[in-house]
Amino acid sequence: MSQPVNADIRAFIIENFLFGDVDEAPADDDSLIENDIVDSTGILEMVSFLEEHFAIEIADPEIVPENFDTIAKLSAFVTGKQKSRERAPVGA
Numbered sequence: 001m002s003q004p005v006n007a008d009i010r011a012f013i014i015e016n017f018l019f020g021d022v023d024e025a026p027a028d029d030d031s032l033i034e035n036d037i038v039d040s041t042g043i044l045e046m047v048s049f050l051e052e053h054f055a056i057e058i059a060d061p062e063i064v065p066e067n068f069d070t071i072a073k074l075s076a077f078v079t080g081k082q083k084s085r086e087r088a089p090v091g092a
Helices: 003-017 040-054 071-087
Strands: none
Touching (some): 003 040, 003 071
């Protein structure tokens, strides 16, 4: 798993949902939803951040807990999207 992706996602969460409190930062496998770190509005903010910061596109059906519930899942999802983009033919 890509540590820079993890670090960028963690920094976004700390800054936007924890008001900069690094002591409250979740572990990679802590549920962001069950621990009330993000709600549905927060998920939408996360989607915007991921699309802009990592230059990926996220389809509505991809916005599910299997992709968005933990930092580890978010990182794996972003890394997968980046690899798919790299393998796509030019102009696809």
